[in-house]
Amino acid sequence: MKIESDFLVIGSGIAGLTFALQAAEHGTVAIVTKREVTESATNYAQGGIATVFSKEDTFDAHVQDTLVAGAGICHEDVVRMVVEEGPQIINNLIEWGVQFTQSGSSYDLTREGGHSQRRILHADDVTGREIERALVAAVQENPNIRLFEHHIAIDLITEAKVLRKRLKPNRCLGAHVLDINNNTVMTFTAKVTLLATGGAGKVYLYTCNPDVATGDGVAMAYRAGATIANMEFMQFHPTTLYHAHAKSFLISEAVRGEGAILRRRDGTAFMDKYHQLKDLAPRDIVARAIDNEMKTHGDDCVYLDITHKDPDYVRNRFPNIYQTCLEFGLDMTKEPLPVVPAAHYLCGGVAVDTNGQTDISHLYAIGEVAFTGLHGANRLASNSLLEAAVYAGRAFKHAVSQIEANSFTFPEIPEWDAGTATDSDEMVVVSQNWDEIRRFMWNYVGIVRSDKRLERALHRINLIQEEIEDYYWNFTITSDLIELRNIATVAELIVKCAQQRKESRGLHCTIDYPQRDDIHWKKDSFVRKNI
Incomplete structure (x- = not known):
């Protein structure tokens, strides 16, 4: 089965929904989300969204707080852009129906760690739930948006993959998606594909992330050939x-x-x-x-x-x-x-420019799945919802300009081929590998690391990935198998980025290099798959 639309949005948190609402004014939108539409990290965000909203606060102060928290490797131009565009984004959310807590006639602003001023707008202590409520209501009322719940993206469809050629730049054509309820694979095609799949907390044994946070967008983008950055910076709340x-x-x-x-x-x-x-x-x-x-x-x-x-x-x-x-x-x-x-919270992710565009043409990534340069080596509290909403607006504008400037022709995209895959009676392989990855990531690649621990982790990942690939190609695909494959890929990327960085900075702390090294490592780390 094929679904065609102008925009394909994978993910249903603040990033995906705000993009979809704006994109729906210019074309048809398909939103793919692997659980109910409300099941996202946004929905669980308690604290709030940071922006300069009081006379006592300044853009410069918010920028400085972000730079300090980011331990020297935030991209200052990105920080200033996001901070200065913040107030308008808040007004957009309010227009979509978000009701922030007020104190008298003004909004109640709170303060969180690393902030020098009270600048956190909140809705009691369920800010994310209120944002999600308002955005979902707006999406469900929009006739240009089709919502596909209980659908999980398997892999991106690229022009290079379809034509079996090396293409630079490559172009994204959509994604293959598993309908979890019917266990059938669908082909989604679109002029623009947006990854808004959130983070990867489930790579670790202990996480406050929802179960959907399995790094799907990062893993899919990496397999498609996109550049991935700063994966060593996993924030532990x-x-x-x-x-x-x-x-x-x-x-x-x-x-x-x-x-x-x-x-x-x-x-x-x-x-x-x-x-x-x-x-x-x-x-x-x-x-x-x-x-x-x-x-x-x-x-x-x-x-x-x-x-x-x-x-x-x-x-x-x-x-x-x-x-x-x-x-x-x-x-x-x-x-x-x-x-x-x-x-x-994952501070790294799919590398994007200031419009949320990856280095694969017509593929965008925003929110926690993306590396924008805003967070550096450690995210400042409540900057995440702000970043997602700001980049949703920027990605939407750029995507529309791309559509208007180009005529789109699609090569013939084949349907999903299951080959000789059969149903598995060995699901214990999936659960065992899932548990093992999360345990060794917690023990070896957690809050404090060492070269030896990283080496052991990578050795285990390589062995497990061999098992997963064999299982993936021989048995009928399931949502559990897709997620296992993705967390294994993300675990590999975290370890490889951590092995590159020979210093301790922000969220990356290693006993072998306990000092920060601004001479050699005041920069980002990158990894890309050779395809």
């Missing part, structure tokens, strides 16, 4: 709830922004030893501090304490976090919350 049944529930950075203090089991506050901003230090520093405290004192977790604040204020400011913790038997107004770091 410092504070996820440590509880057997919580599945790494995120405790928002805004809790520390409103005065919460990190303590050891004995009640000792410790962040003053690590940074002058104490509990409001950038995330990479806080995560490493917690990791060090746990290892030094042999504890399973540390504790986040906001019991010194007025209980009514805490309940009203963080209603979702308060209620969720209460369901696990924890009252954050009366007792500190046990917390640990967990994989949270």
